[in-house]
Amino acid sequence: MKKYLSELIGTYGLVFCGTGAIIINDITGGAVTHAGIAATFGLIVMAMIYAFGDISGAHINPAVTIAFWFSGRFPGKEVLPYAISQLIGALLASGTLKALFPGHLTLGATIPSGSATQSFFLELILTFFLMLVIINVSTGSKEKGVMAGIAIGSVVLLEAMFAGPICGASMNPARSIAPALLSGQIQHLWVYITAPLAGAALAILGCKGVKDKECCPLPSAFCKTAKN
Secondary structure, X not given: OHHHXXXXXXXXHHHHHHHHHHHHHHHOXXXXXXXXXXXXXXXXXXXXXXXXXXXXXXXXXXXHHHHHHHHOOOOHHHHHHHHHXXXXXXXXXXXXXXXXXXXXXXXXXXXXXXXXXXXXXXXXXXXXXXXXXXXXXXXXXXXXXXXXXXXHHHHHHHHHHXXXXXXXXXXXXXXXXXXXXXXXXXXOHHHHHHHHHHHHHXXXXXXXXXXXXXXXXXXXXXXXXXXX
């Protein structure tokens, strides 16, 4: 249960701080700024990795959890409990923000500023690079590298900085599902569920192409590390 609680708290922190920055920026007329929002997402991801990396791996993202399983580095029986914990954490965070800022219409939900197709491919590519970094700086399902938190947090900041104004730079189904459900902004939710999952899976195949011994592609059930 410690692992699941870690994922719940970690995802709560991500959604509370990240989408909270969006909400506060809106109601204060831009006091946080776009750069501040991007930095908030990157810093909270980095902090949660260092806080919970040695307990649960600090996935705080269903797409990351599924991709680790896909790579053979994570047991299949843990995927659903991890995803449920992450979704509960995200929903609790959005619920807290709704109670604090009841007048905000979107609660920081990710909404395409252009077409849904454009945002789909942006999210897919962004998640591809994020997962590629994660899979290459991690060992098994746990974050152990001293610099890994900085590397992953920096990628989140970077991608949110340049792509956030167009697609929201979610790269995380839980981060998008929670504010969408609680605000009713669900018309484009499919983009932020399918694109990160596809992008993360493609990253595992990309990892396999350059590091044969480190990444095991489908079917993960045949990978020796997945049996542990």
